[in-house]
Amino acid sequence: MAERDLRTVSTATNPDIDAAGFTVDSAVSSIAIAAPATPAGKPEGFSVVGKSTPKVNAFAAVTGAAIFADDVVLPRMLHGKLLRSTKPHARLIKVDCSRALELPGVVAVATGADIPVRYGILPSSPDETVLAYDTVRYVGDPIAAVVADDELTAEEALDLIDVTYEPLPSIMTIDAALRDDLPQIHANPRRTNNVHKEVHLEFGDMGAGFADADRIFEDEYFFEGNTHAPMEEHSVVAAFGADSKLTIWASTQTPHYLHRIAAQVLEMPASRIRVIAPPVGGGFGGKTEPFAHELAAAYLSCKTGRPVKITLTRQEVFYAHRGRHPVKMRIKTGVKRDGTITACHLQTWLDGGAYGSYGVATTYYTGALSTVTYKIPAYKFDGCRVFTNKPPCGPKRGHGTTQPRFAFECHLDAIADALGIDAAEYRKRIAVDPHSTTVNGLRITSCGLRECIDAAAMRTDYAAKRARKQKGKGIGIAASTYLCGAGLPIYWNEMPHSGAIVKVDRGGGVTVYCGTSECGQGSEHMLAAIVAETLGIDVMDVRVCSGDTDLTPVDLGSYSSRVTFMAGNAARQAAARVRSQIADVAAAKLGIAVDRVGFALRRVFDVDKPENAINFLEAAQATEAKLGTIAGVGSYAPPPGIAGDFKGSGVGPSPAYSYSACVAEVDVDLETGAVTVEKITLAHDVGRAINPDSVEGQIEGGVYMGLGEALMEEQIFRAGEHKIPNLLDYKTPTILDMPPVESIIIETDDAEGPFGAKEAGQGPLNPVIPAIANAVADAIGARVYSTPVTPEKVLKALDAASGGVLRLRKPAPPATPREPVAP
Numbered sequence: 001m002a003e004r005d006l007r008t009v010s011t012a013t014n015p016d017i018d019a020a021g022f023t024v025d026s027a028v029s030s031i032a033i034a035a036p037a038t039p040a041g042k043p044e045g046f047s048v049v050g051k052s053t054p055k056v057n058a059f060a061a062v063t064g065a066a067i068f069a070d071d072v073v074l075p076r077m078l079h080g081k082l083l084r085s086t087k088p089h090a091r092l093i094k095v096d097c098s099r100a101l102e103l104p105g106v107v108a109v110a111t112g113a114d115i116p117v118r119y120g121i122l123p124s125s126p127d128e129t130v131l132a133y134d135t136v137r138y139v140g141d142p143i144a145a146v147v148a149d150d151e152l153t154a155e156e157a158l159d160l161i162d163v164t165y166e167p168l169p170s171i172m173t174i175d176a177a178l179r180d181d182l183p184q185i186h187a188n189p190r191r192t193n194n195v196h197k198e199v200h201l202e203f204g205d206m207g208a209g210f211a212d213a214d215r216i217f218e219d220e221y222f223f224e225g226n227t228h229a230p231m232e233e234h235s236v237v238a239a240f241g242a243d244s245k246l247t248i249w250a251s252t253q254t255p256h257y258l259h260r261i262a263a264q265v266l267e268m269p270a271s272r273i274r275v276i277a278p279p280v281g282g283g284f285g286g287k288t289e290p291f292a293h294e295l296a297a298a299y300l301s302c303k304t305g306r307p308v309k310i311t312l313t314r315q316e317v318f319y320a321h322r323g324r325h326p327v328k329m330r331i332k333t334g335v336k337r338d339g340t341i342t343a344c345h346l347q348t349w350l351d352g353g354a355y356g357s358y359g360v361a362t363t364y365y366t367g368a369l370s371t372v373t374y375k376i377p378a379y380k381f382d383g384c385r386v387f388t389n390k391p392p393c394g395p396k397r398g399h400g401t402t403q404p405r406f407a408f409e410c411h412l413d414a415i416a417d418a419l420g421i422d423a424a425e426y427r428k429r430i431a432v433d434p435h436s437t438t439v440n441g442l443r444i445t446s447c448g449l450r451e452c453i454d455a456a457a458m459r460t461d462y463a464a465k466r467a468r469k470q471k472g473k474g475i476g477i478a479a480s481t482y483l484c485g486a487g488l489p490i491y492w493n494e495m496p497h498s499g500a501i502v503k504v505d506r507g508g509g510v511t512v513y514c515g516t517s518e519c520g521q522g523s524e525h526m527l528a529a530i531v532a533e534t535l536g537i538d539v540m541d542v543r544v545c546s547g548d549t550d551l552t553p554v555d556l557g558s559y560s561s562r563v564t565f566m567a568g569n570a571a572r573q574a575a576a577r578v579r580s581q582i583a584d585v586a587a588a589k590l591g592i593a594v595d596r597v598g599f600a601l602r603r604v605f606d607v608d609k610p611e612n613a614i615n616f617l618e619a620a621q622a623t624e625a626k627l628g629t630i631a632g633v634g635s636y637a638p639p640p641g642i643a644g645d646f647k648g649s650g651v652g653p654s655p656a657y658s659y660s661a662c663v664a665e666v667d668v669d670l671e672t673g674a675v676t677v678e679k680i681t682l683a684h685d686v687g688r689a690i691n692p693d694s695v696e697g698q699i700e701g702g703v704y705m706g707l708g709e710a711l712m713e714e715q716i717f718r719a720g721e722h723k724i725p726n727l728l729d730y731k732t733p734t735i736l737d738m739p740p741v742e743s744i745i746i747e748t749d750d751a752e753g754p755f756g757a758k759e760a761g762q763g764p765l766n767p768v769i770p771a772i773a774n775a776v777a778d779a780i781g782a783r784v785y786s787t788p789v790t791p792e793k794v795l796k797a798l799d800a801a802s803g804g805v806l807r808l809r810k811p812a813p814p815a816t817p818r819e820p821v822a823p
Contacts, residue, residue, distance in 0.1 A: 047600050048533040049755045052693040055525035066279045069235035069251040070311045078147040080310040081154040083161050085136035088389040088720025090165035099160040105153035108304050110145045115299050117265045121289035123491050125356025130295045137354035138391050139720045140319030145296040147308050170389045174349050177386035185387040194387040197363045203439040204378030209343025213334025219411045222786040223403035225326035226713040232281025233317050238297040239307040247274045250294050253283040253517045254557030259549045261290040277547030280519040285395035288559045318725035322394030326351040327403040331411050339426050343378040350385040357394035359385050361651050365400025368652030371438035373481045374430045379439050398766050409478035409770030424457040424477050441644035445656050446748040448685030452661035455683040455744045460663045472668050474779025478770035479661045482763035485562025487638045487653030496635035499553025500570040502578050504630040508617035511543045515555035516567050521761050522694040523563045527571045529690050534575035536599025561759035566636045568754035573634030585623040656750050658758045659685040662767035666775040673791030683744035687758030698760040699743040706768025708732045712788050
């Protein structure tokens with residue numbers, strides 16, 4: 001990091017300069033590293049990119065002007081409710097809706113027989129129907145839908161639907177799902193148990209790797225399942241018009257996928273369906289696939305000819321959530337005396353709940369990215385996802401990578417301790433190199449992992465604090481990586497992953513159209529900033545039209561941290577084509593060669609003689625007069641060749657990877673076991689920060705979510721019933737629980753990212769949980785091997801400890817997954 005300029009993200013008027021030479025705002029603890037700076041505090045050559053400004057949609061959000069899905073009200077609108085199963089596993093003998101239909105105000109009902117088409121977000125797992133019609137597979141499985149003139153009448157009608165069940169044995173654990181003597185949740189003649197997906201991959205010479213090791217370490221971990229807990233419950237409004245066209249307003253992160261599956265399930269031409277994604281009040285992966293309430297509302301609107309709204313209650317969200325998988329993990333690593341990894345074998349067992357969801361991809365993700373953080377010359381991965389009679393699990397922030405990252409980072413700390421190596425230095429020693437290829441064929445471009453570790457360790461004085469060994473006080477470190485979008489789409493095709501259109505009107509206004517979904521992550525501001533930078537205008541001169549399948553080009557959705565890299569590149573290409581049109585006309589008007597035309601500060605000018613200039617409005621009008629309407633189209637697809645040629649290689653490749661390092665400082669009450677996180681310091685390699693304030697917000701959001709998963713969040717089921725389906729009993733951190741957070745932005749300027757940018761939405765979460773776990777282990781001299789790290793587990797670890805680190809009730813893993821059954 002020598003010779004790099006350091007600049008503050010904050011715009012405080014009185015920054016302090018600390019002893020290390022970093023510029024630090026005393027009120028907002030946030031710094032950025034490695035961006036070339038000008039006296040104005042912006043990266044050289046940029047007027048918008050790298051500048052902290054309010055998001056373009058922030059004003060509507062903070063004034064209450066933003067229209068969310070549940071705010072949509074249409075004339076003659078009906079209100080819908082779903083009847084959900086009270087049994088975890090049963091055959092449906094009868095669903096009688098006759099009494100409900102007789103209730104005044106009830107307009108229509110639907111059951112599974114009305115909408116029988118099977119679907120799934122992954123083409124390989126079409127195991128769902130909108131409403132169950134033969135078997136219910138978890139408490140909360142939708143059985144029937146009712147629409148009425150008002151919500152209370154629809155709710156009352158649910159009590160009038162008579163359901164007759166024939167109970168079946170329930171499978172509630174991973175071990176039970178692996179048994180051959182229990183009924184299958186989904187009939188599969190190729191299996192005798194409830195295994196959904198098995199993965200067996202091996203790279204390099206495992207035998208030689210372990211034989212060459214000086215020491216071999218083995219550990220077992222368990223990561224508890226949890227939910228997304230967005231502020232906004234899921235909601236949809238569907239309206240079937242007199243023109244036989246259907247419009248769906250849905251709280252969704254993936255309007256394109258909802259559009260595709262709605263056409264499939266409703267058996268309608270996709271050209272007759274329009275999906276609009278209003279602002280989403282938090283998603284975190286929980287709104288990335290089509291849901292029963294969305295498709296039921298669409299069907300019932302078609303049936304009644306009237307608009308239908310269905311908004312889930314908070315309790316329903318806990319059952320419909322598609323949250324984080326509970327995962328058991330076993331990890332075995334061979335190392336040399338200096339810590340060099342010679343081989344690693346990772347085994348994972350995922351509790352997938354009742355349906356497939358994204359589960360096939362999730363299974364691969366629990367193993368695919370292990371090699372992208374540290375050098376592993378020989379690697380074996382065995383994964384197994386099972387069906388259980390619990391709500392289906394799917395993607396949550398860090399999709400599939402959060403659980404093994406917890407295990408691997410705790411495992412590395414144990415190795416470092418055993419070898420007598422500083423944990424931060426150890427991670428730097430084995431970190432992957434920029435512009436390298438992993439043993440499983442993943443291409444790494446820019447990589448700021450070592451810089452992240454250095455920055456976080458230096459800011460916290462990690463080595464000195466770790467050496468003090470004060471009982472009850474602990475410090476822990478962890479590192480991680482994440483995708484900048486999946487290298488392949490959910491349904492494989494050769495079309496772009498993202499498209500954008502940029503239009504300039506004769507008043508000088510600019511509009512960018514893109515199919516992204518704004519979930520609060522700042523995607524609209526990112527698009528506006530990239531277009532504004534390209535055209536040399538103010539970011540507030542740009543309007544963003546997003547998430548509308550009729551008006552915007554396709555974008556695959558807001559998931560896998562793909563939007564900045566993929567939609568951002570598409571928008572930049574579209575804006576560059578507009579810029580080229582304007583530059584050609586402006587060059588003639590200015591009397592210069594086109595390669596001398598510059599754009600900045602709402603001016604189009606001669607870069608050699610800046611005083612020779614016209615304003616952007618004049619340039620736009622001259623261009624329209626000569627060329628007609630000004631518009632540019634852009635698209636993005638990941639570069640070819642970033643995936644391997646083995647089965648399963650489609651999960652893991654990405655055009656770039658972000659990197660993070662986190663240091664947690666904790667205080668543990670040795671009498672009660674209570675853990676207080678005193679500070680989190682997190683450095684994140686974002687490539688280049690389009691808007692540093694937004695990056696800082698994403699880092700803080702990842703810290704908040706990681707804090708909850710580390711210390712308190714867990715899904716508890718008894719006899720299939722969720723015991724805490726509300727935000728009072730399901731614990732998430734409050735503002736009083738949040739520690740001070742220091743965000744450090746590392747910029748590595750990725751050559752393929754838009755203006756060098758990479759992701760910041762999911763990556764910062766992953767190292768937080770193991771960093772806290774490692775800090776607790778440092779504080780008490782014993783390790784808790786499962787999440788959440790509760791006071792009860794801490795006390796049991798203390799009781800079990802005898803002069804060193806002892807494991808707490810190490811979970812016995814199920815039998816090693818068998819070889820896959822041939823199709």
